Amino acid sequence: MRKSYFIIIFLLAFSPGAMYHNPVAEKGIIYLTFDDGPQQGSENVNDVVLKEKIKVDVFLVGKYALLSDANMDNYELYAENPYVERCNHSFTHGNMHYELFYLNPLNAYDDFALNGYMLQLNNTICRLPGCNTWRLPQRSYSATKPGNKTANLLAANGARIFGWDLQWDYSPKTNTPLQTPDEMIALVDSLMSYKRTFTPGHIVISCNDQMFKHSAQKLQLFEFIGKLKATGSYRFEHLSKYPNAGVIFESREVAD
Numbered sequence: 187m188r189k190s191y192f193i194i195i196f197l198l199a200f201s202p203g204a205m206y207h208n209p210v211a212e213k214g215i216i217y218l219t220f221d222d223g224p225q226q227g228s229e230n231v232n233d234v235v236l237k238e239k240i241k242v243d244v245f246l247v248g249k250y251a252l253l254s255d256a257n258m259d260n261y262e263l264y265a266e267n268p269y270v271e272r273c274n275h276s277f278t279h280g281n282m283h284y285e286l287f288y289l290n291p292l293n294a295y296d297d298f299a300l301n302g303y304m305l306q307l308n309n310t311i312c313r314l315p316g317c318n319t320w321r322l323p324q325r326s327y328s329a330t331k332p333g334n335k336t337a338n339l340l341a342a343n344g345a346r347i348f349g350w351d352l353q354w355d356y357s358p359k360t361n362t363p364l365q366t367p368d369e370m371i372a373l374v375d376s377l378m379s380y381k382r383t384f385t386p387g388h389i390v391i392s393c394n395d396q397m398f399k400h401s402a403q404k405l406q407l408f409e410f411i412g413k414l415k416a417t418g419s420y421r422f423e424h425l426s427k428y429p430n431a432g433v434i435f436e437s438r439e440v441a442d
């Protein structure tokens with residue numbers, strides 16, 4: 187009787203159930219996204235991503251790709267980079283007049299459709315210009331109203347619309363980041379630990395390509411990613427893998 191008691195204790199202590207009490211901590215998932223490419227800065231972003239070997243999403247604007255050969259070259263860099271998931275940020279970026287752009291949802295919808303066609307995008311991930319708007323299956327959020335009808339129309343036709351949990355702000359005058367890498371990491375840690383993100387445990391960070399067009403700012407991007415990696419608390423993932431997003435995607439396998 188006593189012997190079997192010890193056997194039971196032994197089995198409990200080393201069974202998978204016991205292991206459950208000491209799990210390896212689940213890492214928070216970071217979705218690092220870059221808006222408004224291809225443009226100046228895209229080449230640096232692409233280079234950092236290749237060297238750091240992290241998965242990122244880029245939200246592309248077809249009109250910018252057609253502006254210059256250099257921009258088109260940067261588009262090609264993204265297209266050839268296995269760590270980059272290319273997504274739809276509209277063809278015209280609303281010509282930077284968002285209220286006007288969203289006044290006609292059908293035209294705005296067509297603008298996204300044209301962009302997807304022109305840039306040969308192979309997934310249903312979109313981001314509205316100028317709006318932190320989310321439309322995922324059974325979940326939605328809008329920080330502002332103007333893009334709502336456009337977002338609903340896109341979503342009704344299969345688009346998965348991602349806003350952001352955290353934006354790396356930049357100066358409109360100098361196009362340089364306003365927060366330091368350390369300040370950004372503190373914000374990431376805070377939002378994650380207090381579960382202040384659209385989905386707890388997951389954080390979508392929005393940057394802009396042009397923030398990193400100079401070498402000093404490129405180094406800041408290296409620093410941000412390197413320090414996030416060094417925490418051991420996070421891993422980087424594509425938006426197509428965001429929980430319950432149901433992104434329709436003709437997947438290319440990407441090395442971890």
Ligand SMILES: [Zn+2]
Binds near residue numbers: 221222275316
């Ligand atoms: Zn944008």
